[in-house]
Amino acid sequence: MKAMTNPASGSGLRNLKMATLAIGSAFLIAGCAGNPPTEQFALTESAINRAVSADATQYSAVEMKSAQDKWKKAEMAMHDEEFDKARKLAEQAEWDARLAERKAMAAKAEKAVSDAEQGIRELRDEGMRSAQ
Template structure:
């Protein structure tokens, strides 16, 4: 009977240490994976963001959505600084925010231009009506 108890104790302690070893290996592996992700510069996001900012500028964002354009450009500069400091997670987050600010500026500029075109068209129609009324009299 004593022999059986001894085997049980040995088996329990070895499975406990094996479980601890597995957990340690899992923790180490997870931290290496996370460290690997944090170490990659977000160059693709920077390219997308720069393209969005350029597109917003081309569509008149600086004129029709100055606040959003300034926010996009400021965040892009902050992202570049974070990238230089190798703070890649911060750089990616700021670049994403800059991209969306630029997209908002572009849409706002497009909406403002469309609104102006509609207003000009209404004025043109009114001018034609006025001219028609004058010639009818």
């Protein structure tokens, strides 16, 4: 024999679960908004340091300046406890620094190839002169 359940009670339980989930999500989002983005700041600082080490200020000046400007704005926003703004600016600064680092590495690689090609030409020319 089957027990009859009241469909309305299942619906009420489902609504209660949904409300609990919504309230929990709201608290989670509110909690994240109030926390300083210390992890993001560490990532950004590391990316900027790597870019500087890769000579991005020389080979990718525009992107490096953009990263440094956004980093300064992020630090000011952090000081003013505008954590969402600080997080967004720090993320943008991180990506600008990563781009600057990659462009600097590419420019260095291109220069190394060019120098190697020049060395080969000089050796070839010297070999031709000594053969004559």
